[in-house]
Structure formats: C-alpha cells, structure tokens
Amino acid sequence: MEDAVNQDLVFLELRRKLQSGILFISSDIAGDGADVKVESKHDSLLNIQTADGSYQVNSTPGVSVVETSRQRSPGSSEHGSLFRLRLRVEQESEAPCSVIGRLRVNVSYSFQCQSCGSMVLQDRAFGRVLPLPNGNWNALVDDWCCHPDPFANRKLLPRDGDCLLGDTFILLARDISCEQTLTREGSLSQKASAEQKGVSKRVMLSCTSCSAVLGEELSAEVLKFYITEILVKPGEDGGCDITRLSLEPKSDSIRQRFLEQTVASRLVELSSAQSIFRFSIQTPDSTAVILLWLLNTDTLVASFPGESFISTGDVHPREHQSCQAVQAVKVLYVLCSDSNLKDVVDVWEKDISVHPLPLPQSSCEEIQKLLMSSTFRLPAFLRCMNSYQVAYMRM
Numbered sequence: 001m002e003d004a005v006n007q008d009l010v011f012l013e014l015r016r017k018l019q020s021g022i023l024f025i026s027s028d029i030a031g032d033g034a035d036v037k038v039e040s041k042h043d044s045l046l047n048i049q050t051a052d053g054s055y056q057v058n059s060t061p062g063v064s065v066v067e068t069s070r071q072r073s074p075g076s077s078e079h080g081s082l083f084r085l086r087l088r089v090e091q092e093s094e095a096p097c098s099v100i101g102r103l104r105v106n107v108s109y110s111f112q113c114q115s116c117g118s119m120v121l122q123d124r125a126f127g128r129v130l131p132l133p134n135g136n137w138n139a140l141v142d143d144w145c146c147h148p149d150p151f152a153n154r155k156l157l158p159r160d161g162d163c164l165l166g167d168t169f170i171l172l173a174r175d176i177s178c179e180q181t182l183t184r185e186g187s188l189s190q191k192a193s194a195e196q197k198g199v200s201k202r203v204m205l206s207c208t209s210c211s212a213v214l215g216e217e218l219s220a221e222v223l224k225f226y227i228t229e230i231l232v233k234p235g236e237d238g239g240c241d242i243t244r245l246s247l248e249p250k251s252d253s254i255r256q257r258f259l260e261q262t263v264a265s266r267l268v269e270l271s272s273a274q275s276i277f278r279f280s281i282q283t284p285d286s287t288a289v290i291l292l293w294l295l296n297t298d299t300l301v302a303s304f305p306g307e308s309f310i311s312t313g314d315v316h317p318r319e320h321q322s323c324q325a326v327q328a329v330k331v332l333y334v335l336c337s338d339s340n341l342k343d344v345v346d347v348w349e350k351d352i353s354v355h356p357l358p359l360p361q362s363s364c365e366e367i368q369k370l371l372m373s374s375t376f377r378l379p380a381f382l383r384c385m386n387s388y389q390v391a392y393m394r395m
Contacts, residue, residue: 008303008377010048010055012325013392014087016063017298021085023068024379025050028080038083040065056322057302062091079380095297095327096395098265099232100165103129108235111225114258115212120181120225123235124172127161132171157222167270168357169215170225170232183208184217202284213360216284228262228363257394259366264329264393266357268297276355280348281364286356288336289364290371291348293388296330301392303377327395332388333371344387 009029014021025036029052037049046065048055059065067086103109105128111121133156157171158164164171183206203217205225215225270276271294281290302325336345348354359367374391375383383390 007379010302010304011377011379011382012046012057012300012302013330014059014063014085014300014325015296015298016087016089016092016300019087019089021065021087021300023048023083023085024080024382025083026080026379029053036070036081038068040068053321055304057325058322059300059325060093060327062089062093063300064088064090093327095268096261096265098262098269099170099227099230100167100266101269103163103165103170103232105129109232110235112231112233113207113210113212113214114229114231115255116207116210117231118181118207118209120207120214120230121172121175121177124175125161125235126163129163129165131165132156155218157219166224167355168227168266168359170227170230171218172223172225174221174223178223181208182206182214182223183211185213213362226360226363227266228259228359256366256370259363260370260393261395263367264395267292267294267329267331267393268395270355271297274355276353278348278351278354279357280354281357281359281367283361283364284358286358288345288349290368291334291336291345291354293332294329295332299328299330299392300325301328301394302326328392329395331371331391331393332385333391334388335368341387 007026009026011024012021023038023046025048029050035051039047039049041047046057046059048057064087065085066088069084071082071084103126105126108123108125109121110119110123112118113120156164158173160173162171162173185204185206186201204213205215205217205223206213212229214229215223218224267279270279277294279292279294280288281292282288302323304321304323334341334344334348338345370393371389371391374393375389378390378392
C-alpha cells in the first residue's frame with residue numbers, strides 16, 4: 001500500500017550518451033495503454049496524452065525525442081505501459097560543480113550555516129587552494145617510497161591563508177571571528193581500525209545560532225567543515241550580506257535538495273577525476289552506513305507527481321501538468337544495516353578500491369532516507385538490480 005502511494009504516475013529517464021530513454025506510465029492513468037499517445041511536439045518538449053489528461057516534459061536544450069515505441073514487458077505491463085525512446089542529442093551540458101570545484105585563490109568567500117543561513121566566516125581569501133590526497137593515500141605510501149614513510153604520524157594541515165580540499169570537507173586555519181559563530185562540543189568516538197583501538201575524543205563544531213553540526217576541530221588552529229553543512233559564496237555576492245540572512249530554520253525540502261545536489265555533484269567530480277565509481281558513505285569514525293555504486297552520469301529524469309527528483313514547473317489540475325527534466329546520477333546502493341546483505345557489505349569493506357566519503361552521522365542518515373524515497377517512487381520493476389537498490393540523485 002505504501003508503494004502504491006509513493007510511486008509516481010509517470011517516470012521518464014533519458015540517456016544522452018546512448019541517445020535513448022524509457023517512459024513508464026502507470027496503469028492508474030494509462031489503463032491498458034491503448035489510448036496513450038506520446039509525441040515530441042518540438043525540440044526539447046515531450047507531450048504525453050492519456051484519457052486522464054496531458055503531461056508535458058521540457059528537456060534540456062539540444063535534447064529532443066525523435067521516435068517512440070511501446071514495449072511489452074512482463075515486468076512492466078502488469079503495472080502500466082513502457083515506451084522506448086530514441087533521442088537526438090545536439091548539445092552536451094556540463095554537470096554543476098560542487099563547492100570543492102568552485103573555490104579559487106585570491107577570491108573573498110563567506111561561509112554560512114546551511115541549516116539556518118547565519119554567517120560562520122566572512123571575507124576569507126586564500127593564497128593557496130590545494131587538494132588533499134585521496135582517502136587511501138596513507139596505505140599506498142610504502143608502494144612509492146623507497147625509504148621509511150616520511151608522513152608517519154603526521155597530518156596535512158593548512159597554514160594561514162591556506163584552504164585544503166578533501167573529498168567531502170574543507171580544512172581552514174582558525175581566525176578570531178570563529179569564537180562568536182562556532183560552538184565547540186566534545187564527543188566520544190570508537191576507533192574502527194585495529195591499529196587505533198579504543199575510544200578517542202572528537203571536538204565537534206556547531207553553529208552558535210541553530211546548534212547544527214558543521215564540522216570538527218582538528219587542532220587548536222585548524223577547522224574542518226563538511227561541504228554538506230555549509231554554504232560558500234563569493235564575497236561580492238549580495239546574498240552573503242549578513243543583514244539579508246534569515247535565521248529561521250530552512251524547510252526540509254530545501255535541505256534535501258541541497259544535500260542531494262551536493263553529494264551527486266561530488267560523486268561525478270570524483271569519478272571523472274579519479275575513475276572511482278564505488279563509494280562508502282560513512283561517519284567520521286569510519287563506520288560505513290551506505291555502499292554506493294555510481295552507475296550513470298549522463299541521465300535526465302522527470303516524473304509526475306512528486307518532487308523527489310524533479311524540478312516542477314507550473315503544476316495545474318490533472319488535465320494538464322508540466323515539469324522540467326533535470327540532470328541526475330543513477331546509483332545502486334546497499335544499506336549496511338541490512339543484515340540480509342552482510343556478505344556484500346563484508347566484500348566491499350575489504351576492497352581498497354572502494355572510496356570512503358566521511359560525512360556527519362546526521363547527513364548519512366539524511367542521504368539514506370533520500371535514496372530510499374527515490375527508490376520507492378520508481379516503478380516496481382525498476383527498483384532493484386540484483387542485490388542492490390536503484391535510486392536517482394538530482395544535480
């Protein structure tokens with residue numbers, strides 16, 4: 001019953017590289033599919049006519065549908081009608097950058113709490129913006145050093161004027177303004193590795209205005225901010241004027257949209273730069289929460305109704321609805337809490353090619369809910385692939 005409530009009536013997936021796509025229309029509005037008409041009226045517009053009403057999908061510039069054909073599949077025909085689409089792609093569009101990809105030297109930036117919008121750091125300019133080695137770099141030192149590890153027991157920390165970029169975080173030097181905007185909170189965390197058994201104390205950094213956890217204090221002089229918890233804007237951006245900021249908590253939908261876009265964009269950047277496609281989303285103490293496999297990055301998606309992974313335009317009563325197809329990544333995932341998939345989790349955790357993505361515990365839980373919501377909205381025959389769940393994340 002819950003699946004029936006959550007499932008979208010119309011689901012569209014377009015693959016730009018393959019120049020193909022699928023369109024699924026639920027039997028709730030399509031019946032047996034005999035009265036369904038699918039046509040491309042003009043460039044970048046797909047029109048779907050059913051006995052129940054009409055649905056229009058606006059695609060991105062340079063992508064249009066040139067042919068549609070109905071496919072009879074045992075898995076889909078029971079619940080609705082499935083159509084195969086052939087596309088014409090004349091213009092490729094770039095994926096949006098995460099904050100990691102946008103930071104530049106000698107540009108003034110302001111850092112805000114994403115939860116409430118209050119200013120955390122203002123007018124910070126960096127003489128150096130440098131990427132940190134990837135998450136497994138320390139384990140590989142012996143393979144390329146012919147002498148004892150020069151980095152043993154040493155951390156890579158920023159100096160004044162530096163900004164060091166991790167996979168999911170930013171390292172900055174502390175300044176005096178932090179005393180008014182950040183609150184320090186101690187917490188105990190269990191060490192996960194055999195070499196670091198025991199309990200350690202972790203100093204978390206919270207927003208003074210709303211108490212949202214923004215990052216950690218690595219030392220008395222170094223701050224670590226997670227990109228899922230902060231907004232970073234150029235100093236000349238009017239939106240950074242502290243007098244214009246609302247300190248009221250933002251709605252769940254805005255938070256979910258920001259988190260979804262931030263994580264999806266970062267997955268694309270890492271896969272493009274390092275040919276990494278399997279990730280372990282984990283808490284700061286290295287406890288894996290979600291195992292995620294990045295499948296496609298050339299996808300456009302749209303659906304009716306719902307807002308889990310579409311950007312909705314003017315939505316009228318059912319006689320006529322329209323939406324905008326948006327860029328998304330298609331992922332396969334496994335929840336580490338699922339005891340039925342313990343064998344899969346064990347294999348992934350022992351594989352050094354699986355890339356760790358540390359995030360706050362609360363963000364890991366939010367991503368888990370976001371992925372599950374996306375899965376439940378899909379047609380039933382598209383939700384699983386072998387042992388993995390299928391989901392889409394908008395960019």
